[in-house]
Amino acid sequence: MTATATRITTPDVAPAGGTSVRRAALIAGIGYVVLFVLGVFANFFVREGLVVAGDAAATAANIIESESLFRIGLVSFLVIFLVDVIVAWALYIVFRESDRDLSLLAAWFRIVYTVFLGVAIVFFFQALQLLSGAAFLASVDTAALEAQALVAVDAFNSTWLIGLAGFGIHVVLLGALVLRSGLASRILGYVLITAGLAYVLDTVAHALLGNYSEYETLFVAIVAIPAVIAEGWFGLWLLFRAGKDRMPSAAQLV
Secondary structure, eight states: OOOOOOOOOOOOOOOTTSOOHHHHHHHHHHHHHHHHHHHHIIIIIIIHHHOOTTOHHHHHHHHHHTHHHHHHHHHHHHHHHHHHHHHHHHHHHHHTTTOHHHHHHHHHHHHHHHHHHHHHHHHHHHHHHHTSOOGGGTTSOHHHHHHHHHHHHHHHHHHHHHHHHHHHHHHHHHHHHHHHHOSSOHHHHHHHHHHHHHHHHHHHHHHHOTTGGGGHHHHHHHHHHHHHHHHHHHHHHHHHTTTTSOOOOGGGOO
């Protein structure tokens, strides 16, 4: 009989001793939910809520007055760092049958981003230590400690920003995997590519534009709109669809 390209539903069977595509998709989907919730809290309620750009004294006062909140935000970033590794692994499994090399490359770019986030978290720890009132810091002027704490927070932002360029490439590759695999809507693939390019564009704009702050609102919209749509849609697909409908192998197309 002549082979056809009709999509059929086949059992999601894992390789011997391995993880099935469906299980990996669920792990990644749950990971996306955790990352979204913790990311919104840590970034918008903690980092942006306590840090006053260019004002070391106000930032230090906010962190000291809301030390528990700052510490919870720090732990949230730490959990994000760890969950991202799991998500990178799970997404590799989801797409490895479609294009093993491209799926591996996408996973590596997410790991690169995660490493940068991990390094950035060190600076959050540093800011907290500088403002902790430790005895060995007693000889340092208060204003100097506040300035160093703000520098540490700014170093967190810069390190994370560089990592987001790697994350953007990861999202572009996810979009390419969606397009190549045919496992999800092609529109999702294109939206993922758009979102990934927006992440890269924002990092480049920070580096090239000395007056970036004048265009910050525009760039936030350029990144946020496609990112929310793409990653929200992708997360829902992972939770409810990925791994259920599978293209048959060549041996099955008879």
